[in-house]
Amino acid sequence: MVRLRLAYAGMHPDRVASLRDRFGSIERVVAAIERRAIKVPERAREAVLVDAATRRRELSARGIAAVERAGLPPHLSELPDGPELLFVKGDLPVRPGVAVVGARRATSYGLRLARRYGYALAEAGWPVVSGLARGIDGAAHHGVLDAGGIGVAVLGSGIDVWYPAEHRQLGERLLAAGGAVVSEYPPGTPPVGWRFPPRNRIISGLAAVVVVVEATPTGGALITAKRALEQGREVFAVPGDVDRATSTGCNLLIRDGAVPVLDPDDLVEAASLVLGPARPQAALSVDTPVAGLIGTIGSTIDELALASGLSIAQIQEEVSRLELAGIVAREGDVVRKR
Amino acid sequence: MFASVTSVALVGIDPSPVDVEVHVGGPKDVFSIVGLPDTAVRESKHRVKAALASSGHALPQRRITVNLAPANLPKVGPAYDLPIAMAVLMALGTVPKGETVVSLGELALDGSVRPVRGGLAAGILARALGAPCLLSAADAGRAAAVSDAHVRGVRSLNEAVGVLTGAVEGVVPEPMRLGRSEDVPDLADVHGQASARRGLEIAAAGAHHLLMWGPPGAGKTMLARRLPGILPPLEANEVLEVLQIYDTAGRAAPTSLPPFRSPHHTATTPALIGGGSGLPTPGEISLAHRGVLFLDELGEFPPSTLEALRQPIEAGVVDIARQGFAVRFPATVQLVAATNPCPCGFRGDRTKPCTCSTPTVDRYRKRLSGPLLDRFDLRVTVARPDREGLVGPPGEPSSTVAARVASARQAQAARGVINGRxxxxxxxxxxxxxxxxxxxxxxxxxxxxxxxxxxxxxxxxxxxxxxxxxxxxxxxxxxxxxxxxxxx
CATH class of the missing domain: 1.10.8 (Helicase, Ruva Protein; domain 3)
Incomplete structure (x- = not known):
């Protein structure tokens, strides 16, 4: 129960870990804070003094569980740098999942792929773990929802603070679909920059396989990939143009030994070696040549016309037919399989 | 001693006859102009007096009264100088009072005649009255564009006097024609963009208002500029309407293709719709009459401006009410608008990241989605050209597309309604x-x-x-x- 009290201090996870090593146990760290042997802000000390039972009552009234290290899934609790406690909304899956991570500032190429991978992995029956940020994170979770799968969002803010605010709905839909939202920071913690990098070790920790969709060389996604390698996870990366900043991170990972993934099936097959066989999926009923072309990552009307040799009019007709049948969706002039 | 010369006031684009009546009599040396003149018309007396003196016509020490009838019609600008001077000379007996003459022109102090707005309108009125028409040499071509009007250009007041007395012939004008359309860009220059081209063709064939959607630099403007080249050419009566509008606005004639106007989003509402101080002038929407009004960066136009455009686009005319009178300008346009998908322009782009947050994009789109958005039958997405699009084979030329458009228009003409309406x-x-x-x-x-x-x-x-x-x-x-x- 001391871990719950300590969590309310809102300290940097690295500091918690180093104090724990110095004092020998979390219990002793808390005791040291109580007698002011450790310098923390007075407000943090007062937060630690509130007894755990009160905290639990507050949390359960709001539908939030607090899971201490020992109660976390083994793939997370066994990590030396794993969190001492997680606040959890929804059902945290027991089995490891696949993390889909990438840049917040993503191109539509990355966004479409992230959604596609989120979809394919969820459809294979694995939990999909990501942040809840703009860009790749959000797109991956949208893909999970498209497939009706389980998504886990790891926040860098307090568990009751939606950031960005526009992703509240996405988070709530994940929960409604049986997924989970987790954070190691106490409720009310604002989204501050330094809280996000430590969070990435939880994303990779909850997964056995990490796929980086689109990343700059300096972004948080590469931190996640690094932590994942330290944790012994399999790291995959989606290659991109070599002259585009938004692809450099992924291409560097591939150069340094990450496995390149070329399409969702490729990834599902590779991940099944780690996670066990994928759930067999119902194949889409694809009976027209155009539908076959739309398959993987989406194409523009012009590209479909070039690839099929049909006229724009014929392509538009075919795509509208598929759209009415619910097989594809239009986004501007880009058509992708749902 | 009384004389009168017919002149023209423009109400909207249509000519309205104005009788310039002059009475010379009474002992006092006074020159007055009555009949709702604006400042420029009131100043006319100074120009007329100086021009008469420079031309060797001394004015008697008598009261000269000029009346512009009907009095309720607003008269604007310096265009009544020439008819006033001629009526004065008629009243004094210098020039014979003959048949009706339609005249318009500004006088310089040395007696030379300067061009004004409304030359074409004078020609139309002269044709209707079966009267000869005297204008500045530069304006005569406009009046002569209206067939069978007897039009003469005059370079000076004395040349006008000469024409009236039959002493000289005056300048026989070259009728104004619409500019040639050689420099209108051709669709053959557009490589790739197959679906956008198809959208443009459909829009042209049915006169549908078209919304083009795509990132900066994708070629939205380039495509829009090629729309007039695939539209059916203007009919004779449409050409006259267009000429009248440009004449009213005091602008050079456009090309013989349907007009293309592309006002900037900082243009004021009167500049777009028409109006302005004094006698209202046609706005961009009327200058685009029978042609294309292109609004680039639709989202940047102030909502009030877009709201003001909505009704004229629906009605095909602009009504401007002023105290005591109202004018109507034609405004049958095909609206083409271009917009970025989001403020940074790159949402949906496959190679550049969009830097806008979802709420920003929502707000941006909400601003577009006024009642005006309801007017667009079609939306095409113009993608940034890839390598294929930049170096690929040239597209079909405008003439080929125009032929298909023309046959689709024939089918609509047979039904009596254009599809866009x-x-x-x-x-x-x-x-x-x-x-x-x-x-x-x-x-x-x-x-x-x-x-x-x-x-x-x-x-x-x-x-x-x-x-x-x-x-x-x-x-x-x-x-x-x-x-x-x-x-x-």
């Missing part, structure tokens, strides 16, 4: 195949088409059927129309 009940009465009807119902259910969205899809489907040479609108036509629907 079909109303719901007219749409209901058109021939639809059973499968097309069934498909439309599916689209309403599954794609969430609204009633208006449904009408827009049907209008476009009809145009696609006309391009296809089909009597009935079929399922295939509906399907393609769904692909270019403007709702989102």
């Amino acid at each position: 079909l109303t719901r009940s007219q749409l209901d009465d058109l021939p639809w195949t059973t499968s097309a009807r069934r498909l439309a119902e599916q689209a309403i259910d599954r794609l969430g088409l609204t009633g208006r969205g449904y009408d827009r899809v049907r209008r476009v489907a009809r145009t696609i059927a006309d391009l296809d040479g089909s009597h009935d609108t079929d399922e295939r036509h509906m399907l393609e129309a769904l692909g270019v629907r403007s709702s989102w």
